[in-house]
Amino acid sequence: xxxxxxxxxxxxxxxxxxxxxxxxxxxxxLTFGVMRVVNVAHxxxxxxGAVIAWFVAHLVGGGAALSFVAAAIIxxxxxxxxxxxxxxxxxxxxDYDPERTIVATIGLxxxxxxxxxxxxxxxxxxxxxxxxxRIALPWIEWGEGGPSxxxxxxxxxxxxxxxxxxxxxxxxxxxxxxMTRSRAGLIMRAxxxxxxxxxxxxxxxxxxxxxxxxxxxxxxxxxxxxIVPIQQAHYLMGGDALLLSxxxxxxxxxxxxxxxxxxxxxxxxxxxxxxxxxxxTLAKIIATLLVALVLVFRPQGLFGTRxx
Amino acid sequence: xxxxxxxxxxxxxxxxxxxxxxxxxxxxQHQVRALIGPNGAGKTTFVSMLIGRLAASAGRICFDGRxxxxxxxxxxxxxxxxxxxxxxxxxxxxxAHENVALAARRHLGADQDAVEAEVQEAxxxxxxxxxxDALAQDLSYGHQRLLExxxxxxxxxxxxxxxxxxxxxxxxxxxxxxxxxxxxxxxxTILLIEHNxxxxxxxxxxxxxxxxxxxxxxxxxxxxxxDARVQxxxxxxxxxx
Amino acid sequence: MSRIVALHLGLVALLLALNFLLPAYTHGNIAxxxxxxxxxxxxxIAFGYTGLLSLGHAMFFAAxxxxxxxxxxxxxxxxxxxxxxxxxxxxxxxxxVGLLALRTAGVAFMIVTLMFSQAVYLIILYFGAFTRGDEGxxxxxxxxxxxxxxLGQPQVRYLAAWALFSVVLLISLRLxxxxxxxxxxxxxxxELRARLLGYDTFRYKLLALVISGTISAASGGAYALLFxxxxxxxxxxxxxxxxxxxxxxxxxxxxxxxxxxTLFMFYLIDIxxxxxxxxxxxxxxxxxGLTLFAPQGIAGVIRARxxxxxx
Numbered sequence: 001x002x003x004x005x006x007x008x009x010x011x012x013x014x015x016x017x018x019x020x021x022x023x024x025x026x027x028x029x030l031t032f033g034v035m036r037v038v039n040v041a042h043x044x045x046x047x048x049g050a051v052i053a054w055f056v057a058h059l060v061g062g063g064a065a066l067s068f069v070a071a072a073i074i075x076x077x078x079x080x081x082x083x084x085x086x087x088x089x090x091x092x093x094x095d096y097d098p099e100r101t102i103v104a105t106i107g108l109x110x111x112x113x114x115x116x117x118x119x120x121x122x123x124x125x126x127x128x129x130x131x132x133x134r135i136a137l138p139w140i141e142w143g144e145g146g147p148s149x150x151x152x153x154x155x156x157x158x159x160x161x162x163x164x165x166x167x168x169x170x171x172x173x174x175x176x177x178x179m180t181r182s183r184a185g186l187i188m189r190a191x192x193x194x195x196x197x198x199x200x201x202x203x204x205x206x207x208x209x210x211x212x213x214x215x216x217x218x219x220x221x222x223x224x225x226x227i228v229p230i231q232q233a234h235y236l237m238g239g240d241a242l243l244l245s246x247x248x249x250x251x252x253x254x255x256x257x258x259x260x261x262x263x264x265x266x267x268x269x270x271x272x273x274x275x276x277x278x279x280x281t282l283a284k285i286i287a288t289l290l291v292a293l294v295l296v297f298r299p300q301g302l303f304g305t306r307x308x
Numbered sequence: 309x310x311x312x313x314x315x316x317x318x319x320x321x322x323x324x325x326x327x328x329x330x331x332x333x334x335x336x337q338h339q340v341r342a343l344i345g346p347n348g349a350g351k352t353t354f355v356s357m358l359i360g361r362l363a364a365s366a367g368r369i370c371f372d373g374r375x376x377x378x379x380x381x382x383x384x385x386x387x388x389x390x391x392x393x394x395x396x397x398x399x400x401x402x403x404a405h406e407n408v409a410l411a412a413r414r415h416l417g418a419d420q421d422a423v424e425a426e427v428q429e430a431x432x433x434x435x436x437x438x439x440x441d442a443l444a445q446d447l448s449y450g451h452q453r454l455l456e457x458x459x460x461x462x463x464x465x466x467x468x469x470x471x472x473x474x475x476x477x478x479x480x481x482x483x484x485x486x487x488x489x490x491x492x493x494x495x496x497t498i499l500l501i502e503h504n505x506x507x508x509x510x511x512x513x514x515x516x517x518x519x520x521x522x523x524x525x526x527x528x529x530x531x532x533x534x535d536a537r538v539q540x541x542x543x544x545x546x547x548x549x
Numbered sequence: 550m551s552r553i554v555a556l557h558l559g560l561v562a563l564l565l566a567l568n569f570l571l572p573a574y575t576h577g578n579i580a581x582x583x584x585x586x587x588x589x590x591x592x593x594i595a596f597g598y599t600g601l602l603s604l605g606h607a608m609f610f611a612a613x614x615x616x617x618x619x620x621x622x623x624x625x626x627x628x629x630x631x632x633x634x635x636x637x638x639x640x641x642x643x644x645x646v647g648l649l650a651l652r653t654a655g656v657a658f659m660i661v662t663l664m665f666s667q668a669v670y671l672i673i674l675y676f677g678a679f680t681r682g683d684e685g686x687x688x689x690x691x692x693x694x695x696x697x698x699x700l701g702q703p704q705v706r707y708l709a710a711w712a713l714f715s716v717v718l719l720i721s722l723r724l725x726x727x728x729x730x731x732x733x734x735x736x737x738x739x740e741l742r743a744r745l746l747g748y749d750t751f752r753y754k755l756l757a758l759v760i761s762g763t764i765s766a767a768s769g770g771a772y773a774l775l776f777x778x779x780x781x782x783x784x785x786x787x788x789x790x791x792x793x794x795x796x797x798x799x800x801x802x803x804x805x806x807x808x809x810x811t812l813f814m815f816y817l818i819d820i821x822x823x824x825x826x827x828x829x830x831x832x833x834x835x836x837x838g839l840t841l842f843a844p845q846g847i848a849g850v851i852r853a854r855x856x857x858x859x860x
Contacts, residue, residue: 090841102656103602107832107836111830115827118830295660399739409731
């Protein structure tokens with residue numbers, strides 16, 4: 001394959017990663033934005049989404065499409081409830097102390113991961129996509145008679161991958177509308193600005209926190225459901241996803257939703273492109289060092305503005 | 309008498325809001341100077357710049373003949389400034405003894421006997437000798453304020469900045485505090501931010517009045533007491549609290 | 550000799566006596582625990598005493614392990630100088646990381662250290678041609694000799710681990726009772742106040758991190774020498790979490806805590822791994838339980854209830 005089509009293929013793969021990452025990182029950013037805590041178990045909620053999708057596919061039956069829809073409803077609900085319960089039983093009791101929350105969510109990470117290992121097992125298992133037609137993509141060639149379209153061998157994507165990109169975009173738009181337009185979103189944003197003031201105005205801050213923690217986890221689970229037909233479900237898949245989400249949220253400016261999405265597209269696309277052309281390990285080294293340096297020298301993120 | 313501290317054009321603004329504006333301030337050695345002013349006059353901002361907790365937006369600060377404007381806080385303390393916090397800031401989970409020892413060790417180093425003597429003296433002068441082994445967090449509020457001052461003493465500063473030291477003290481404790489300051493004034497310079505006018509009038513050699521971030525008046529307690537502008541400033545802001 | 554010094558020397562003497570008493574399996578375990586406890590003591594200097602919650606100490610452990618291991622693999626140096634190189638690697642890395650990471654605090658510090666450590670792990674994988682990546686490499690028996698003694702031999706291994714542990718334990722006991730150690734505690738308790746007492750807190754934090762990183766590297770290098778293996782798994786996030794777990798369990802900010810925590814957690818995981826493949830479940834539950842119910846740890850409870858002056 002020539003360079004041009006090859007680059008386009010890399011960009012398509014990058015876009016799929018960016019879409020899933022944006023969805024997952026939005027959840028992490030939401031919890032950090034409203035509650036000012038870093039949830040290290042976020043990657044495990046993503047993994048749970050994928051694993052639940054596999055269980056649903058094998059228990060529900062009735063075809064790939066039906067079980068996909070079922071998983072897309074069941075997984076975020078179950079994971080959201082689990083996260084809200086963890087918030088009430090653990091985080092609330094340590095008063096959302098930032099450092100202790102990290103230590104406790106590391107504990108939660110191991111518990112979820114290891115319980116999955118005990119029940120689901122160590123294997124990576126595939127889930128069939130609801131639809132998966134191959135779509136060949138055209139490329140423009142500048143020949144003697146001017147530009148002409150042709151279909152290079154290997155330049156293709158699947159309808160499911162395009163669906164993932166679209167679905168993530170729609171979901172992120174829905175969250176934005178929810179946060180800006182709905183009453184519940186308004187309450188969450190009020191809590192984010194000043195939790196003491198919110199308490200004074202009669203907002204049940206504790207319940208808002210549980211709901212936000214649940215919602216953030218549900219978004220990760222949904223990202224897991226979307227990715228599992230492309231990538232197999234495995235009990236250790238949360239680690240890399242968590243690291244990438246961290247990178248995205250930090251580069252985008254901690255707690256800023258818009259910055260998070262821009263960063264997800266940037267990181268997803270460049271990871272996709274760099275991994276195709278260079279060693280993925282080198283790409284990861286550069287990305288992690290970049291994140292560390294951003295936190296040291298520009299803690300407001302690359303796109304954020306300093307608020308104090 | 310030589311100046312221990314002087315500022316020229318010292319200013320601080322927060323997002324365009326002028327908290328302190330072009331303050332020229334001179335403090336001779338061995339004086340007890342009170343800094344007063346209505347709430348929001350910029351007193352704490354001013355002393356925070358002196359000690360280096362806040363960076364100045366403009367202007368210079370000289371301490372003992374040296375320009376310290378660009379020095380970090382710890383270096384100014386090492387030169388002989390000491391600062392006690394308005395909101396009590398002690399090492400809550402350490403003993404009173406260790407709190408004071410930390411203050412003494414910085415200039416006495418590893419000489420354990422000298423540190424011990426210094427700690428005993430500072431605790432003795434503040435009346436905390438019998439509470440030496442108590443954790444700072446277990447002390448009463450008044451005792452914590454005194455512990456702050458003991459930590460200041462143990463540093464053997466040449467300039468001691470006390471930010472509202474009598475706030476929250478009982479009457480009896482205030483009397484003891486006044487005696488302590490008079491005693492202290494013999495070998496150090498004191499800059500006192502204070503709301504309690506009785507304390508100010510009794511202790512201060514001179515008073516500087518800050519209003520809207522600028523120096524409104526400066527003089528002896530009697531002069532300040534008689535100054536019409538000062539009275540207007542306090543009345544205008546709803547009176548002295 | 551104070552009761553405190555007696556207590557710590559007593560532990561050192563007990564561990565020496567155990568060398569002659571323990572059955573082979575436990576003997577090997579205790580040697581390993583002593584080496585890992587050195588890592589925990591190093592971590593405790595930063596986290597327990599100075600309040601620097603790092604999530605990236607595996608990079609210092611790995612610096613010691615690979616510094617030592619790679620020198621032995623690719624040069625003619627013998628074990629002791631190679632271990633010295635490992636220590637220097639840990640100290641240098643801690644200095645570099647500290648200069649950058651200590652510009653941040655709290656949560657940002659945790660994430661920055663996590664990221665630097667992850668970068669070190671990935672660098673080990675990237676240079677797989679030298680490090681053999683995930684697989685790791687074995688350090689040959691011929692390279693594991695000090696003064697003609699074979700470090701692979703159980704008695705020698707135990708005594709070497711014991712010597713290292715004893716020295717580091719007593720160093721840490723001395724450090725935290727010295728003025729510098731007291732300033733570390735002051736920074737942990739209230740950094741602004743410490744600064745306004747005239748202490749250059751950045752330099753003290755840097756000092757604490759370099760001491761902590763060097764001790765961690767000493768442990769990593771010793772692990773490579775005594776157990777004859779260097780592998781990338783020791784550089785993973787998990788190996789940054791372990792010392793945190795040990796120190797939390799044993800008691801952060803206590804001299805004996807790291808050893809107690811390492812000992813208990815080692816056996817908890819040892820027992821659990823006999824029962825299930827998912828033995829890290831124990832670590833997870835312990836982290837949550839400790840955060841919720843016993844943030845002081847074992848030695849912290851002893852200090853609070855029984856012995857107020859325990860350092």
